[in-house]
Each structure stands twice: as C-alpha cells, then as structure tokens.
Amino acid sequence: MPTGPQLPGVERSDAEDRIVCHVDADCFYASCERLREPELRGEPVVVGMGYEPGETVGAVATASYEAREFGVESAQAISTALERLPRRATFDADDADLERQETGHYRPVDMDFYESVAADVREILHDCADVVREVSIDEAYLDVTDRTAWGVADGFARHVKDRIRREVGVTVSVGVAPTMSAAKIASDFDKPDGLTVVRPGEVREFLAPLSVELLHGVGPVTARELREMGLETAEDVAATDPKPLVERFGERGRELYDRARGEDDRRVEPRGEPKSFSRESAFAEPVEEPEPKYDRIETLAAAVADRARREDALYRTVGVKAVTPPYDVNTREQSLPGPVDDPELVDRIARDLFAEFEDVAVRKLGVRVANLEFASSDQASLDGWETAGGDSRSDGDDRSGTDPDRSTDDRSNRANGQSSLTDFS
Incomplete structure (x- = not known):
C-alpha cells in the first residue's frame, strides 16, 4: 500500500477500501491539435495519414466526437473516412451535394507533440497520486487511497480533471472504483468529460446491466462467444456456472467471471523506474x-x-x-x-x-x-x-511534465509499450 499524506481520521482495513482512479483522455490526438489550432474546437477533426493527394494507404488514428457523428472511427481506412466526411481543405462551394458543415479537418499524426502534451498530463497525475501506472500515452491508473476518502472521492476526481483542463488544456474522463477493472469501465461510462464513481459494495450492481463487450478485457470475438453461450450482460456472466467459462476460455474464463462479479485484487503498480x-x-x-x-x-x-x-x-x-x-x-x-x-x-x-x-x-x-x-x-x-x-x-x-512548480517521474511511453498509433479514446 502506498505511503503518503492521508486525511485525518481515515483508516484502511482491507482491499475493498482501495480507491483507484482510471484517467482517460478524450480523443487525445484531436485535443492536442486543438491546442495548436483553437479554431478547431467544436469542428470535426480527424488525425491520421494517407489523406493527401497521391497517398494510397492510410488509417484514422483518432476522430473527434464531432467527426464520429459522421461515422468516422479510429483504425478506419482513411478512404472510408474521406467518403463519410470529406476534407474541408478540398471543399468546393459549388458542389451542390455537399454542405460546408458536412466536411472535416484532417491533420497528420505528430507523436512528438502528443507525447509532450501527455507529459504535461502525467506531471499532474504524479502530483495527485502516490502510485501511478501509465498504460498508454492517454490513460493511466492512480491509487489515491492515501490521498482522499470515499466520502469525497468525487470531489478529488473532479480536482484532477479540472487541473488537467486548466493547466494543460485537454479534457479527460475519470472513473473511480475499488478495483482497476471497475475504474476502467467507469471512465468509459460517461464520455466525453465524464466522471463516474463506483463505491465499495456497489460494483456488482453497477456492472450488472452492462453488455458483455463493456467488461474489461472483452473484445468483439470474446463478446460473440459469450453471446453464443447465452450470456448477454455482466450479470449473466456473474450468475453463471464458471466451469463452462473456464472450459471455453481457459484461465481467462475465471477472470471474466470474477470481474463480472466485481472481484479484482490487482493493485496499481508503476511500470519500471522513471527515466x-x-x-x-x-x-x-x-x-x-x-x-x-x-x-x-x-x-x-x-x-x-x-x-x-x-x-x-x-x-x-x-x-x-x-x-x-x-x-x-x-x-x-x-x-x-x-x-x-x-x-x-x-x-x-x-x-x-x-x-x-x-x-x-x-x-x-x-x-x-x-x-x-x-x-x-x-x-x-x-x-x-x-x-x-x-x-x-x-x-x-x-518527454517531461507540466504544472506550476510540481515534480514528476517522466517515463518513456515507448519503453512502456505505449507506441501504438491509434487513439481509442
């Protein structure tokens, strides 16, 4: 358990009292582009490659929520994105079949810049928590057990969100829960700019109505196989006999069963020493x-x-x-x-x-x-x-951090396996 300042009168007795935050930036690459070009705020923004004339291969790294309304998605072929959301730079006002507001802004991937902004966010996260696990360039887990209490956890999480918005200029969604898997799901629950708190004793109730693909670690293939077994929701998984799950998925089947029941004893641990x-x-x-x-x-x-x-x-x-x-x-x-x-x-x-x-x-x-x-x-x-x-x-x-007069560990994203291009926020 991390050591550090603790609120007076707050005592911890067991793992259920752990307070875990999952911080996930919203459409991170697009948000970074809006830092450089404030006029892009509120406009459809697509970050990717292959959209310039003569380029034949490319994919979408991320799409702002405005662009997603047109059917543009992360990892989508850039040709498909351009069909659904034509490029604003090539907009022809004489095209009677196309309105200007039906076009979007396309920008190339600039990982150096994005990692610089991410370092600014990490600075704040390390200042707000004793233990931080950086998962990717735009998300991290925080153990804040010794920094706050469940009665004020929502206020603490809002403080983290507000600092990142004020000092860096990007928005994040935060999920707070006693376990890492529930915190991850909670951060996705009300995007963008969301804040969801799941207190001890409420995890299974929170998970119960969610479709199986929303369970942490379940992708499209696993979700399809779970439905073939007649399991549509987290509660279905939690209430079933775990033996068929283990027979179908191996040890991961038991893990799915446990997490659907809100059971996850993993602790937030940092990845390696700071660089x-x-x-x-x-x-x-x-x-x-x-x-x-x-x-x-x-x-x-x-x-x-x-x-x-x-x-x-x-x-x-x-x-x-x-x-x-x-x-x-x-x-x-x-x-x-x-x-x-x-x-x-x-x-x-x-x-x-x-x-x-x-x-x-x-x-x-x-x-x-x-x-x-x-x-x-x-x-x-x-x-x-x-x-x-x-x-x-x-x-x-x-690769450094930000925030007036604060310090941070600056861990290399690529050293932590965080060089993936696509932003799935």
Whole structure:
C-alpha cells in the first residue's frame, strides 16, 4: 500500500477500501491539435495519414466526437473516412451535394507533440497520486487511497480533471472504483468529460446491466462467444456456472467471471523506474523580460535537483523546455561525462541552455534531469563537462511534465509499450 499524506481520521482495513482512479483522455490526438489550432474546437477533426493527394494507404488514428457523428472511427481506412466526411481543405462551394458543415479537418499524426502534451498530463497525475501506472500515452491508473476518502472521492476526481483542463488544456474522463477493472469501465461510462464513481459494495450492481463487450478485457470475438453461450450482460456472466467459462476460455474464463462479479485484487503498480525527473511552470501570460524567466529557471532547477537527491538518483543529462506562443515546444539538453548529483551544476546548465530564449516571449518553462541511475556509483569528474557532452538541440518533445512548480517521474511511453498509433479514446 502506498505511503503518503492521508486525511485525518481515515483508516484502511482491507482491499475493498482501495480507491483507484482510471484517467482517460478524450480523443487525445484531436485535443492536442486543438491546442495548436483553437479554431478547431467544436469542428470535426480527424488525425491520421494517407489523406493527401497521391497517398494510397492510410488509417484514422483518432476522430473527434464531432467527426464520429459522421461515422468516422479510429483504425478506419482513411478512404472510408474521406467518403463519410470529406476534407474541408478540398471543399468546393459549388458542389451542390455537399454542405460546408458536412466536411472535416484532417491533420497528420505528430507523436512528438502528443507525447509532450501527455507529459504535461502525467506531471499532474504524479502530483495527485502516490502510485501511478501509465498504460498508454492517454490513460493511466492512480491509487489515491492515501490521498482522499470515499466520502469525497468525487470531489478529488473532479480536482484532477479540472487541473488537467486548466493547466494543460485537454479534457479527460475519470472513473473511480475499488478495483482497476471497475475504474476502467467507469471512465468509459460517461464520455466525453465524464466522471463516474463506483463505491465499495456497489460494483456488482453497477456492472450488472452492462453488455458483455463493456467488461474489461472483452473484445468483439470474446463478446460473440459469450453471446453464443447465452450470456448477454455482466450479470449473466456473474450468475453463471464458471466451469463452462473456464472450459471455453481457459484461465481467462475465471477472470471474466470474477470481474463480472466485481472481484479484482490487482493493485496499481508503476511500470519500471522513471527515466527522468522534471518540473515545469506556466506564466499567466507570455513573458518577454529575461529576469522573471531566469528566476523561474532557478526555482525549477533547484526543485528538480532536490527531487533527484531525495530519490537517490544520479543523472547524466540536464535539459530545459521553453514553450513559446501559440504552443511551440522547444527543448535543449546537455549531456555530462558521467552520472552526477550537483544542484549548482543543474542550475548553471539550465541557465546556459535557456540563454537563446531570454528575449523571446515564453508561456511555460521546464527543467529536467535525465538518464538516471539509481544504483550507487562513483560520480564522474566535472572537469571539462562543457566540452565532453556537447549540446543536443532540437525543437520537439522533451518527454517531461507540466504544472506550476510540481515534480514528476517522466517515463518513456515507448519503453512502456505505449507506441501504438491509434487513439481509442
């Protein structure tokens, strides 16, 4: 069980009292595109590939809810999507068979940008929970048992949603339940921008009327086989003899039976060690003057170095992030000759890397340390660090997090098996 601040008078006695949140971003890739182009809000947006003239193969990565009303779906062939929702850029006002509002905006997949926005969300999640399991670029489980209580769980979940909306600009749906599987189902229950709380003792009642394909882990093939067995709802599965399920599906059959009854003893566990620590801070309005920006860099550098020291981590890379209007993410980093623990060095490098942005309008700043080592080891000599590593410069995603003066573990999505293109939110 995680340790951390707990509400006064709250005692935990058994697994049923666990409070699990499943946070799932709504149409995440499309939401990211709307960050860059606010005029896309409320418009049908399709993110995918293969829609440009001359391109013959492609698929939809995600479609906004407005686009889904036209029958556009994730993983759909782009040719089908274009038939159902023609591209706005090629709209011909003289086409009597087509109205402008029956067309949509198509955008190419930009994973670097999406992962940068996802890192901003992860920053908040790690600040709100002691244990976070990142499932994909746009969803995660949180164990918040020691952060809140069932009586106020809905308010806590709304706080998480509001922070993500306010500080990142995307909407998420949150499900809260005593188990991971029920929390997952609850987050899908009222999308988009949903919040569903299933309290202890209510899980089976909540699941009972749901069709079998809504059970966690049930896909179209399994759902069809369950219906062939005469099982249409979760309650049907929960009330049946589990033996035929095991005979048909093996051990997974028992798992389906248990989860239909609301039984799931899995605990939220993080995936691997963090790859970096980062802190970011946003200004209320873009700032051009150098002094407030360097003051913020100093604060962030001290905070991230302190986090590394508290976690007994050494680092080989120091980086900065500068987000300039409208939402251009710029990163700079410096590699060191060996693993170090040196807060003054972090501050010095961060200032040097940020120098090119000192006269540029900046809306958000970040400092990170990366290439972490948690095992004890000798620190490299700092003599000549300026020339040993070189300055790696790129305009893109620094895989870090966001939220004013907060810290986070920055785990690589791809290292966690999260490189799947399609966004099924």
